[in-house]
Amino acid sequence: MAALADHPDTPLFFGRLDRDDVDDLPLTIHVGRRHVHDENSRALVIDWRAPVSRAFYQARPSDPMSVRRRRRFGFHGGDLTAYEDEPLDQGAPLQESRILTEEIERPRTGPMRDIVATIQPDQDEIVRADLGQTVCVQGAPGTGKTAVGLHRAAYLLFTHREKLSRSGVMIVGPNRAFLSYISSVLPALGEVKVDQTTVAGILGDHSAREDTAVAAIKGDARMAPVLHRALWMHISKPEEGLLITRGVNRFRVPDHEVREMVASLRGTTRYGPGRAALAQRLAHAVLVRMEQRGESPDDRVQDAVARSKPVKQLVDQVWPRVSPQQVLFRLLSDGEFLARAAKGDLAPEERETLLWPKPPRSWKSAKWSAADAALLDELADLIERTPIIGHVVVDEAQDLSAMQLRALGRRCRTNSATVLGDLAQGTTPWSARSWEEVLRHLGFTEGAVTELTLGFRVPREVLDFAARLLSSVAPTLAAPRSLRPGAGSLSVRRTADLPQALLTAVRQAVGHEGSIGVIAADGSATTVVNTLTAEGVAHDLLGPDSSPEQRISVVPASLAKGMEYDHVVVVEPADIVEAEARGLARLYVVLTRAVTSLTVVHTRDLPAQLA
Template sequence: MPAEPPPLAPPEAGPAPTLDPVLETAGDDAATLAAECAHLAESRAALRRMRENAEGMSADAAADWVSRRFLESLLNQRIEALADHPGTPLFFGRMDQDGTGTGAGMGTGSGDDAELPPTMYVGRRHVHDGDEGRPLVLDWRAPVSRAFYQAGPADPMGWRRRRRFGFQGGELTAFEDEPLDGRALGPSAILTEEIERPRTGPMRDIVATIQPEQDELVRADLPRTVCVQGAPGTGKTAVGLHRAAYLLFTHRERLARSGVLIVGPNRAFLAYISAVLPALGEVRVDQATIDDLLGAPAADEPAALGALKGGARMAEVLRKALWRQIGKPEEGLVVARGAARYRLADYEVREIAAALQNGGRYGNGRAAFAQRLAHQILVRMEQRGGAPDDRIQDQVVRSKPVKALVDQVWPKVTAEQVLFRLLSDSELMGAAARGVLDEDEQAALLWAKPPRSHRSARWTAADRALLDELNDLIERTPSLGHLVVDEAQDLSAMQLRALGRRCGTGSATVLGDLAQGTTPWSARSWTEVLGHLGQEGEVTELTLGFRVPGPVLDYAARLLPHVAPELEAPRSLRAGTGALTVRRVPDLAGAAAGAAREALARPGSIGLIVPDAEAAAYAAALAAAGLEHAVLGPESDGAGRLLVVPATLAKGLEYDQVIVAEPAAIAAAEARGLARLYVVLTRAVTALTVLHHADLPTELAS
C-alpha cells in the first residue's frame, strides 16, 4: 500500500513561486551537494550521540518505586523517539536568511520579532550538537519552521531562499533552490518525482511537502476543532495525523495527561497509517476503531433498523427509559438508633427522589438520594436534641433500612439491563418513545423473540452505541485532550455522540468526505456531524487532489452528482496520461489475473478490488495463475505487493495500480453502492484498470 504522496502546490495569484532545479550535479552544484551530505552525516552522528546519552541515563535516583517506574517510562519514550531510521532523511529542507536577521513570528523564541538563524535545516525532529548545543536540525513543528511552509514571494517572512532536498533510500541525492523574490522558473521536479514514485508499505508522513493551506490546519490551536471535507487524494488524513503530531509537540505536558486518540474505520486502515506518527517521533498515541471503543458487535441486523437505532432521537428515548427505572416508594423510612426510631413519611421520600431527577447522572442521583435520606434522619435527631456529625450520617447511609429503600426506589442498574428492558418490554418502549418515535418505529425496535436475559443478548453495532449512551447517562465518560476522527461521515449520530463524550472537555480533528459515505446512516452535512459531536468548528473543503491522476479522478467524478451533488467536483494537479483503462471482458477472473500479471511487471503496489462476495473466487484465480498474493481482511495489516481487496475495506487505502472488477456488482451490493464505487475508483496513485462483463452503471457510463 503506498503512502499518500506529497501534494504539489497550485499556482498562487501574482508572481509564481520560483524554483531553480538542481538534479544533475556538476561543478559548484556537486560541491554544494557534497557539503549538504556532510551536514547530513554530522546530523546523524549527533542524533546517535543524543540517543546514547539518553540510554546512559538512569532512573535509579528516583525517591520511590513509583517515581522510578515513571522516569523509566519517560526515558524509554525518549530513547524510542530518538531512533534513526536509515531510510528516512533527517531533514528535507533548508532556509537561508535575507540578511535582516528578524522575521515576524518566526524566531526561535516566543516573541513576534525573535532573531532568525542565518541558516536553518528543517526535519522530522530536533537534532543538536551534544558538545556545543548547536542546533543542526530544527523540528518541523517549531514556530520558526513555519516559514518553510508559509514563506513565499508575497511574504518571504525574512528569508531569502528555500532549498528542498531529494533522497533515495535515506541518502541525499539532489537539491532544488527556490528564491523567494518572485522569479518564476516552473514546478518543482523533486515534488513531482515524489508524487510519481511507486511506493509500497504503510502510509508515510508528508512533512517535507505540506502546503500552506494544509499547514494552517495542522497548526490550528489546541482548543480549536477542525473539520476537513476532503475529496480523494487531497491529503485530509495526512493533515489529521500531522496535526496530532504538532499538538503533541506544542502541548506535550497537557496532552500527556489527557491523551490523544486516533479513530479510524477499520483495523486495516489503522495498520496503514500506523507508521506516520512514530516516524515523527510520537510513539505514544492510541489508535482505535469505533468497535474497539464501544465493543465489537455480536450480531447483524437490517440496515434500516440499524439506521433507526443510530438516529439522534434515540438519545431521548434512552434517557427517558433510564429514569423510568426509578420507582415510587411503597412506604416511608424508619431508622433505629439505639432505643430511638426516626421516621420519614412516604411522601417525603417521593419529594426527595423527585427533586434529584434533574437531568444529572443516574449513578450520582442514586448516591445523592441515599445522602439526602440520611440527612433528613439527622435532622430528626437534631430536633430531638441530638448532635449527630458526618460520621453518624455515613452510618445511616450504610444502614440496612436506607440501603433497602434506595434499592427499591432508585435501583442500581447497568446499561445492558436498561436496553434489554427497553427492547423487550412494549410498555416501557411506549412510555420512553412517546412523542419521539411513531408506533411503527417503536414496533420495529422491539425484539420479536427477546433473549432470556441481558447476559445472553447478542448486541449489534448500533446497540453498542446505545449502550455507550446509557453508560454515560449512568456515569460520566472520561474526556481526552484531543480526538482525531477519520472517515467521520460514516458514523451514526449515536456513534458520533459516543466520540463527542470522549472529547467533551477537549477538541477534535474531524476528517472525511461526504461523497464517500457508504453506511445507511451516513451524514449529509458536516454541521450535523459537529452537532452530534458536541463541538463547534469551521469546515474547510479541500478539492485539489495530488494523489489521484486527473483522468482517474474525472472518471470517478461522474458519480458525484448522484452521491453528493452539493459538493464541488475535485480537481487533480496530475495529468496522468494513460492512467485510465476501461475494458469489457468475457472472463472477469481470467482478465483480472492477466491484468495483475501485467501490473507486477511495473514497480509499486497493486490492489485488485472486487465485490466482497467474490473475493475468494478472485484469489483462487490469482493462485491458479501462479501469482503470489494476499487477501485483505478486517484485521489484517495489508502486507504484500498484490492484494485482493474486498470493496468494503478499500476506504482510506491507496495502491500504485488498482484493478477494479465488475463495477456494477459493487454498486448493486448495498444501498449506497454508488458511493462505495466512488471510493473504489479513487484508490489509484498511478493507474486504474476497470474490468467489466456486465454493463457499467448508467451513472458511470454517461
Template structure:
C-alpha cells in the same frame, strides 16, 4: 528546473549538504545514547521511579533514527543582519542539536519558526530569501532544488512532485516534506479549535489529521499527556495502514482504535433500516426517558433505628428529595446523593433529640439496610444492558419511553421479534453498542480525552458520533471525511450536523485539490458525484497522469483477465490493490493462485501480506495503492444501498494507474 543540482554534477553544495546530514545523524545518535544513559534512580519513591522510567523509554524511542527516512527535507536562508534567527535553518522530522554546543542542526517541522517553510512565498517571504528542498533515495541525499522567495515566478517543484508521486509499499508515509500551505493551516490550528475537513480523494485529509495530532502533541505536550490523543479509524486494516506515520514523527504514545474497539464488537447483525433507526439522534431522548423511568415514588417513609431510638422520614419528604435530584445529575450519582441526603435528614432528627452525630454517623446511616432497601425501591441500581434489554423486549415500556418521539411503526421495528431470556444472553448489534454507550454515560460520566481525531466520520451514525463526542467533551476534535464517500445507510449529508452530534463547534474546510490521485482517474470517478453528492465541488488533481486510466471489457473470462492485469502490474514498481466485490473474493483469489501469482487478502481486521493484495470493496476506504485493478464495477455498485458511493471510493484508491475490468455493462452513471 532552475536551481536543481544532481549527484552526477558533483556539486560542492551537494557534498556540503551530505556532510550536514551525516553530522545531524551523528548528533541524533549521541542524543539517543545520552537519553538511554539517564537513570530513574533519582526518583524519591517507586511510583515516581516507574513514571520516570516510562518517560525515559518514550524519549529513547522518539529519538530513534530511521535510516531510510530523511532526517531533514528542506532549509531556509536569509541575509538580514537584523534577523535574530540563524542565517540557515534546516527543517526536519524532529529537533536535533549538537550535544556539546547546543547548536540546532535540524529544527522540528512543528516549531513555530518552521511554519515559514510551508507558508513563505513570493507574496510574503516572511523574512527569508530562499527555500531549498532536498531529494532523497532511501536515506541518501541525492539532489537539491532552490526556490527564490523574491517574487520571481517559478514552475512546479520537480523534487516536490517526485516525492508526491513516489511509489509506495507497505504502510502510509508521513507528508512533512510535501505539506501544502492550505494543509499547513489546518495542521497548525490551535488545540481548543475543532477542525472539520471535507476532503476529496487524494487531497491528503488523513495525513493532515495525523500531522495535526503530531503538531498538537509537540505544542501542548504536557496538557495532552494528561488527557491523551486518540485516532479513530473505520477498521483494523485502515489503522494498520496509518500506523507508521506518527512513530516516524517521533510520537510513539498515540492510541488508535475503531468504533468497535471503543463501544464493543457486535455479536449479531440486523436489517439496515433498523440499524439506521437506532442510529438516529432521536434515540437519545428515548434512552434518557427509559433510564429515568426506573426512579419511582416511595410506597412508604423511612425508619432508621439507632440504639433504642427510631427516626422517621415521611414519604412526601423522600418524594421531594427524589424530585430535586431526578434528571439534574447522572443516574448513578443521583442514587449516591439521595442516600447521603436521606442520611443527612436522619442526622437532623438526631440533633433535634439532643444527639451529637458526626460524619461517621452519616456514612453509617447512608449504608444502613433501611436506606439501601428504600433506594432499591425508589432509585434502583440498573445497568445499561438491563435498560436496553427492557426497552427492546417490553412493548409497553418502549411505548412509554418513545411517546411523541417514535411512531408506532418505528417502535414495532425496534422490538425484538424473538426476545432473549435476559440481558446476559442478548446478542447486541453494532447499533445497540452505541445505545449502550449512551446509557452508560447517563449512569456515569465518560472520561474525556484531550484530543480526538476521527477519520471517515461521514460513515458514523448520530449515536456513534455522540459516543465519540463524549470522549472529547472537555477537549477538541479533528474530523475528517468526504460526504461523497458515505457508504452506510445513515451516512452524513452535512458536516454541521456531524459537529453538532459530536458536541463540538468548528469551521468546515474543504480540500478539493488532489495530490495523489492522477487527473484522469479522478475525473473518471467524478462522473458519479452528481448522483451521490451533487452539492460538492468536483475535485481537481495536480497530476496530469497521462496513461493512468484503462477501462476495458473482458473477453468472456473476467477472473483470467484480472489475473493477467495483476501479472502486468507486478512488472512495475509499487503496491497493487485488486479491489473486487466482497462476494467474489474467493473467485479472484483462486484465479490468482491458478496463475501462480503470490498474493494476500485484506480483511477488516488484518492488513494482509504481500505486494499484491485482494481487497474486498467494503474494506478499501482510506487505503491507497500505486496500481489498482477494479473488477466488475456494476457488481460493486449493486451490492448495497449506497453502492455508487462505494464505487466512488473504490475508483479513487489509485496513486499511479487504475485498470477497470468488467464483463457486465458498466453502471450508466459512469458512461454518461
C-alpha cells in the same frame, strides 16, 4: 541522531531556510522530522512543528516571512540525491518543484508514509489550527485529509505536550485494516503514545447480525431522548418513609419528604451519582433529627447511616441500581415500556421494528449489535460520566450514525477535535448529508469546515473518470481536481473472459514498481483469490484486522476506504454497485484508490454515469 535510531533510512532534514537577520535565531535553519542538537545543546535541525518552521510551508514571494531562500532536499533510502533552491526575496513566481513532485509520486510499498516534506500551504493551515478549535475537513480523494489529520495530532502533541500527555490524543479510524495502514505515520514523527482505534474498539466489538432498517433507527439521534426516558423511568414513587433505629432511639423520615428528595435529584444529576446523593440526603435528614434530640453526630455517623440496611433497601426500591444492558434489554423486549419511553419520538411502526421478535431470556444472554453498542454507551454516560480525551481525530466521519457521533462527542467535550471525511464517499444507509449535521451530533456548536479539492495522489485522468459519479452520490460538492495529469493512467477493458482479463491486468501491474490492489465486490473476493491462486500469483486477502505482507492485495470493496495502492485493478463495477444500497458511492471510493494506474475489467455494462 538518537531520536531517529528507530528509522535508520529517515534523513535528518528535508529542508533549509536562509533567513533575514530579524531575531535571535540562526540565519540558516535546517527543518526535519525531529529536533536534533549537538553535545552542547546547539540546535542542528529544527522540528517541522516549531513556529519558525512554518515559513518552510507558508513562505511565498508575495509574503516571504523573512526568508530569502528555501531549499528542498531529495533523498532515496537515506542518501542525499538532489536539492533545489527557491528564491523568495526576488518577487519572481515560484517554479514547480521537481523534488516535491517526485516525492508525491514516489511508489508506495507497505504502510502509509508521513508527508512532512510535502505539506501544502492549505494543508499546513489545518495542521497548525489551535487546540481549542474543532476543524472539519471535507477532502476529496487524494487530497491528503487523513495525512493532514495525523500530522495535526503530531503538531498538537508537540505544541501542547504537557496538557495532552495528561488527557491523551485518540485516532478513530473506520476499521483495523485502515489503522494498520496508517500505523507508521505518528511513530515516524516521534509520537508513539497515541491511541489508534475504531468506533467498535471504543464502544465494544459487538457483532450480532441485524437488519439495516433496525440499525438505521437505532442510529438515529431520536434514540437519545428515548434512552434518557427509559433510564429515568426506573425510578419509582416512594410509598413509605425511612425508619432508622440507633440504640434505643428511632428516627423517622416521612414518605412525603423522601418524595421531595427524589424529585429534587431526578434529572439534575446522572443516574449513578443520583443514587449516592439520595442515600446521603436520607442520612442527612436522620442526622437533623438526631441533633434535634440533643445528639452531636459527625460525618462518620452520616456515612454509617447512608450505608445502613434501611437506607440501602429504600434506595434500591426507589432508585434501583441498573446497568446499560438491563435498560436496553427492557426497551427492546417490552413493547409497553418502549411505547412509554418513546412518547412521540418514534412512530408505532418504528417501535415495532425495534422490538426483538424473540427476546433472549435475560439481559445477560442478549447478543448485541454494532448499533446497540452506541445505545449502550449513551446509557452508560447517563449513569456515570464518560472520561474526556484531550483531542480526537475522527476519519471517515461521514459514515458514522448520529448515535456513534454522540458517543465520540462525549469523549471530547473540550470541543477539540479533527473531523475528516468525504460526503461523496458515504456508504452507510445513515451517511451524513452535511458536515453541519455531523458537528451538531458531535455536540460542537462551533467548527470550521474546510474543503480540500486539490488532489496530489490520484492522477487526473483517474479522478475525472470517478468524478462522473458525483452528480449521483454528492451533487452539492465541487468536483475534485488533480495536479497530476496521469496520461495513460486509466484503462477500461470489457471482456468475455473475466478471469483472463484479471490475470492480464495484474501481470501488467507487476511489471511496474509499487503496490497492487485488486478490488472486487465483497461476494466476489473469494473468486478473485481462487483465480490468482490457480495461476500461482502470490497475494494477500485484506481482512478487517489483517496487515498485508504481499505486494498484491485482494481487497473486498467494503474495506477499500482509506487505502491507497500504486496500481489498482477493479473487477466488475456493476457487482460493486448492486451489492449495497449506496453502491455508487462505494464504487466512487473504489475507483479513487489508485495513485499511479487504474484498470477496470468487466463483462457487464458499466453504470450509466461511467458509460
